[in-house]
Amino acid sequence: MYFLHTADWQIGMKAAAAGSAGAHVRAARLKAAGRVVAIEADFLLVAGDTFEDNAVDRALVQQTGEILARFRGPVYLLPGNHDPLQPGSVWEHPVWRQFPNLHVIREAAAISVPGGTLLAAPLTEVHSRHDPSACLAGIERPGGTVIGMSHGTVEGIDPDTEHHPIARDAWQRARIDYMALGHWHSTSLYPDADGVPRMAYCGTHETTRFGERDSGNVLRVRMENGLPKLERIATGGLSWLTIEEQILVEGDLARLRDRIAALPANALVRVDIRGLLHAAEAVVLRQIAEMSGRFLHFSLDSEALRPAAEDGWEEALPAGAVRLAARHLRERAASGDIVAAEALLELQALAAQVGA
């Protein structure tokens, strides 16, 4: 048995965090889907949340079905919590009947697949505290290699989940050799006592947001004598890069600027700078802000930067009210007053402009 395990395509997601790059991010999910179906395997499992919700544009459903149909073997699609099997759902679209290799899981069943048997049951609700894989144990199945497919949160990830909790030993309870899971977007394996990965999240095929660890993959699984061997294949096209930097000494900010300048242009970049801004480097901070145009998406948060206390630049201001005001702002900034810290930065920039 030799198959691809993918999930959480979330086609139709809004990608609001990507701002004006949202359309690019949405298109990237379809492009990555094209890369998935081009990978060689005997069949393909999509373990839930193919779509962001049941209201996505019907043209997008058609397009997704056409991409899936390009896979050179049978494709088995599991309705997940984002796209549960319900009246009016995406699964009523005619595209699922248009191509003979597309199979939507519409009931708990044993399905004959190349090399063995697949057990799966569709999700029919957005929220549930019941284990969606529990019913697999009761399904009659022939001998040979048996795998399962389900969608939810493996015990231990989030104890308060309303998203279909799945037992740690769900594969044993279901009496199967491997459980293909969807829902969490990072690739994660669950080995048995002998270190054999018996359950796995393949992760989303294309990263959906900043901070998503180890996503943008599919798993290719080869079952040999009932033992799964997993191969992780990268399918993501976008880089979501988060840079969190603490600026301490003069020179740190310039090094950060050079690092950002070296990032690939098609990246989505989020920069979070905290620490001390030295007067001489105010210009470097501006240079970093001006890099926004070179990336697909760029956001800079430098609100946690504070003027460095040792600078004493305000002592070069003309004696009088302005210098006094700067000293007061410095004192208040030093005691954690964010508005004062920002005012001091602005005053500093103004002073630089007028050559004070």
Ligand SMILES: [Mn+2]
């Ligand atoms: Mn889900």
